Amino acid sequence: KSMAKFELGVKRSTKEKFTLLDKTLKKHLIALGSSGSGKTVFCKALIEEAFLCGIPSILIDPQGDLASLGISATEKFKPKVVVYTPTSSKGIPICLNPLKLPPRKVEYEDLVSILHPLADSLVKLLGYNLKHDTGKAASTLLFLIFMDSWKKGKKIETFDRLAEVVENPPAIVKNQIKDFIKNDKELKVLSKKIKFLTIGARDLLFQFGVPVNIDLMLKKNQINVIYLNTLESQDDKHFFLFSLATELYNWMLSNPSPNLQALFMIDEIAEYIPAGSRKPITKDILKIIFKQARKYGVGCVISTQNPGDIDYKAFAQFGTWTIGRLTT
Numbered sequence: 001k002s003m004a005k006f007e008l009g010v011k012r013s014t015k016e017k018f019t020l021l022d023k024t025l026k027k028h029l030i031a032l033g034s035s036g037s038g039k040t041v042f043c044k045a046l047i048e049e050a051f052l053c054g055i056p057s058i059l060i061d062p063q064g065d066l067a068s069l070g071i072s073a074t075e076k077f078k079p080k081v082v083v084y085t086p087t088s089s090k091g092i093p094i095c096l097n098p099l100k101l102p103p104r105k106v107e108y109e110d111l112v113s114i115l116h117p118l119a120d121s122l123v124k125l126l127g128y129n130l131k132h133d134t135g136k137a138a139s140t141l142l143f144l145i146f147m148d149s150w151k152k153g154k155k156i157e158t159f160d161r162l163a164e165v166v167e168n169p170p171a172i173v174k175n176q177i178k179d180f181i182k183n184d185k186e187l188k189v190l191s192k193k194i195k196f197l198t199i200g201a202r203d204l205l206f207q208f209g210v211p212v213n214i215d216l217m218l219k220k221n222q223i224n225v226i227y228l229n230t231l232e233s234q235d236d237k238h239f240f241l242f243s244l245a246t247e248l249y250n251w252m253l254s255n256p257s258p259n260l261q262a263l264f265m266i267d268e269i270a271e272y273i274p275a276g277s278r279k280p281i282t283k284d285i286l287k288i289i290f291k292q293a294r295k296y297g298v299g300c301v302i303s304t305q306n307p308g309d310i311d312y313k314a315f316a317q318f319g320t321w322t323i324g325r326l327t328t
Contacts, residue, residue: 004053004260008045020046020320022053022260025299028290028317032307033324039303040065042322043265046301047223050263051079056222057263058214058248060241066267067091067225081223086205086240088230093209098122098243099162101150103253110288111150114246117281119143121239125202126193137180138190141166144173159197159206167191205236212244214251218262234271238280241272245285248298252289257297264293265301270309283311290317 004022011018020029029046031039047057047069059066070081085091098121102114119142120130128135142162148170149156156162167187169177181187197206217224226244228237248264255261266272272282293300302318304310306328 004055006046006049006053008042008049022055022299024320025050025263025301026260026294026297027319028294028300028302029320029322030315030318031301031303031322031324032326033303033322034305034327037324037326039322039324040267042324043267043301043303044069047263047265048079051221051223054220055260055263056218056220057224057265058217058244059223059225060228060244060266061225062228062237062268062271064227064229066265067227069223069225079223080221081225082217083225083227084209085227085230087208087232087236089209090230091227094212094226095204095206095209096212096240096243096247097157097206098239098246099156099158100247100250101146101155102246102250104153105253106250110249111147113284113288114249115143115146115150117242117284118246119146121235121242121281122194124235125197125239126190133180134186137177137186141169141173141177141181141187141190144176145169148173159194163191163194166194205231205240212247214247218251238272238282241266242281242285245282245289249285249289249292252293252296252298256295259297260299261297263299263301264289265303267303268305269302270304270306273311273314275309275311287311287314290314 006020006025007017008020009018010016031043033039044066047059050057061067067083069079070083083091084094086094098118102111119139122142123130123135123139128138130136130139145165156165197203228240231237231240272280273286274280290300308328
């Protein structure tokens with residue numbers, strides 16, 4: 001296969017076209033620059049070039065800057081831009097099923113890095129404090145249930161089903177939790193809280209709109225923008241991105257390619273993979289994707305105003321840096 005070329009401008013010194021090859025994008029790209037320096041415009045140009053080369057993209061848009069790709073069409077350039085709006089009908093509403101477990105081929109270390117944040121995030125949605133013993137116990141129980149289901153190849157498709165398993169866990173799980181969950185009353189309370197996820201406003205996150213489907217998103221010649229500002233809380237935004245990234249990682253494992261087959265972009269990423277000890281649920285899964293995506297033909301693109309706010313290990317995975325004006 002001949003390599004696709006992304007034409008991104010003209011070299012000021014020689015007036016030659018400035019291009020990046022698709023194999024370069026497989027090694028990921030980061031755009032750094034303060035507000036107004038042009039990093040988002042550059043990334044939009046990159047996404048448009050990918051479209052012209054038949055390479056689809058999934059874009060995480062926290063602020064609405066990328067959704068404008070849908071109104072930039074001209075007679076010669078009319079990209080298919082689909083704007084998804086979780087919990088809202090302003091665009092195409094989209095929902096997720098966080099209970100899909102990873103495929104069997106995932107490595108154990110990565111499996112733990114997926115299931116542990118999943119358990120923590122669900123417990124936080126249920127109102128538990130992970131710093132307290134009850135929150136830690138609830139998270140540990142969910143983690144053990146997910147791990148047991150994965151080992152046995154069993155699916156937990158719905159929250160109602162998860163609530164049933166929590167109230168009556170498998171014997172091996174019940175034995176593992178006996179030291180920190182002392183009675184069945186705690187199991188019933190957790191089970192009841194899980195059922196609340198199927199009722200009211202929270203249910204919009206899981207039931208309202210089309211289910212996340214990476215296969216459909218990554219059709220040729222399609223730009224998919226997921227606008228996160230329709231989600232009310234930062235916890236909801238983290239949970240949605242974590243679940244979407246996990247779906248994308250699972251898709252990659254089943255669809256390897258030696259060639260660049262898709263782009264995955266997150267605008268203003270610092271909130272989701274911060275430096276230091278702070279560890280939102282998105283951090284581990286994004287580090288896994290950035291580390292492994294190139295093996296599966298998925299190029300990652302991220303941007304930030306403040307490079308010092310990003311986990312330093314993430315930088316090592318990005319082969320191309322574009323640098324605008326920086327004030328930090």
